[in-house]
Amino acid sequence: MTSPTDSPLPARPRLIATDLDGTLLRDDKSVSDRTIAALKGAEEAGIEVFFVTGRPARWMDVVSEHVHGHGMAICANGAAVVDLHAGGELLKVRPLDRETALYVVQTLRAAAPGTAFAVEMTNGINYEPTYPPFLEDPGATVATAEKLLQEEYENFSGPVVKLLAQHPELTPDGFLTLARTAAGDRATITRSSPTALLEVSGLGVSKASTLALCCAERGVSSDEVVAFGDMPNDLEMLTWAGTSYAMGNAHPDVLAAASGRTVTNNEDGVAVVIEQILARL
Known part of the structure; x- marks a missing residue:
């Protein structure tokens, strides 16, 4: 039987960057118990978690109640960095003129x-x-x-x-x-x-470019990042990250660009990979 995921895992990732809709969230916009446990396990292992989404900051309630250490969110495709622990405080804005x-x-x-x-x-x-x-x-x-x-x-x-x-x-x-x-x-x-x-x-504002800025502030290199996504707005982030996974339900361009793939969002594809990472640690 083949593994539900396909990609070489980094020895010790320092940051997980995950899209929300079609990726971390199931189609009904819920976060499964398995995913909540995986995110918590990553934090406890010292791996920071960033939510990286096209959603505006005010639509982050879908994950805010599941926030543990992972309180950082990159919203609006990189235009805003938000601290979910501080009630959605805007930390950085990269506006469109x-x-x-x-x-x-x-x-x-x-x-x-x-x-x-x-x-x-x-x-x-x-x-x-x-x-x-x-x-x-x-x-x-x-x-x-x-x-x-x-x-x-x-x-x-x-x-x-x-x-x-x-x-x-x-x-x-x-x-x-x-x-x-x-x-x-x-x-x-x-x-x-x-x-x-x-x-x-x-111009130049994307999930990838803002994630790169946030990682640079933390001394995290791209090869220490594991990223997940499903749609064209995730492409730059998936190619920037050292290890990247397209969801089983992803757009064809995303499936072609990512270094690996996991199962669909409704099958908890992000959690499946995180569990593999934690098992190796």
Whole structure:
């Protein structure tokens, strides 16, 4: 019988970096008892755990009650570093310049007519009338992206951490390719949704680049990091980390890029690997 995972394990990893949706979380957004125990075991073995997600800081309640030592989260695809032990305190923000965001909006409106936008800021999200509404954010301002990106909005909404672009007809990968061709020289453009929903960050801002900054602050090298992910927004992180695992349910590009693979999120693929690491220690 073959092992449920496939990758050489590092001798002694110092940090585990894991995506949430489609990776650590099951499809019902729960954290299994097995995963909770594995995370706790990693911490007790001296391995730091980072949650690295496209989610905004305010949507971290899915894991906040399961936090032990692992209170660090990199949110919004690298645009924000959050301390979950301190009630979601923002430790670092890598914003998307409003002028750049406006350029991306105008460019995608021309390249892909029908695109609708949302603007994620440090204290909430606002979106256009044609954008699918966020039921989790009933207090959002609804207006055109051009209006939402005006400088006066920054006074009460904070810096822009992510621009979201949604198209009702294009395929997810087709929309991503089109957007990167049109505006990829000005911003980082990726996706994590199964729908044609793109996520736009400042140029050079990604899960990988922010994780690298956080690791450098701790004296942790990339070859001491084990990373897990499932979607294109995880690609840079998986190729940066010394050891990386694509989930069994991962996007084909992620399966090709990771150094190994584990079973699906619903089969606790992250926990399976952590248990193997702990058994070796």
